[in-house]
Amino acid sequence: MTNPAWNPVVLWSKPEAERAGTPLLVLFHGYLANEEDLMGLTDYLPDDFTIASVRAPQASGPGYTWFPLMSDADYSVDAVVESVADVAAWLDTVKDSHTSVSLLGFSMGMAVATTLLRHRPRDFAAVVGLSGFVVPSQDNAFFHDEELEQDKVQFFWGRDQADPVIDAPRIEYTHAWLNAHTALTKILYSNMGHGINMQELGHVKEFLAHTVLRAGTRAN
Structure with a gap:
């Protein structure tokens, strides 16, 4: 059950007094990491954004997890939904201070970002997924995929084709889902493994500048 x-x-990348009126970028870390894991990316992303890095709710090993691994016996779509519904409720408390909200998820964090997008297809300016995956919805009513097909959100997906962590079935499902439901920019990186490299960060910066910052300027 969602905990309001x-x-x-x-x-946060900016003090509270400097956040109002800026575009918000929310970061979701991977399995067994924490909110500090992705904050080093802020130096390589557009300064215009206020960046918020969120800690997953469940302590696990040396860090935290958003939900059980898909290979675990206690994994379920309901567990994903419960976690992401809490994130959505938290976002409701901060989003109105910002001109737009975009999402960036690494590994399991990409599953969080895409599930948020699927729950609220109209709420996000752009989404970035790095070395991650999309979860099957299993027809759960939390997901509104049909709305995404009508008005596709800009999506950047970066990964190494030889990523040793995300297996082929999840990649195939993710690729098919992203092609069908988003305006996809997909880039492969060699010798990156299950990680992020400087070339990819440069591409992410360009993507966010083009799809969020310049788009916002044109809209105004």
């Missing part, structure tokens, strides 16, 4: 009082640990 969930108050996640969040790291």
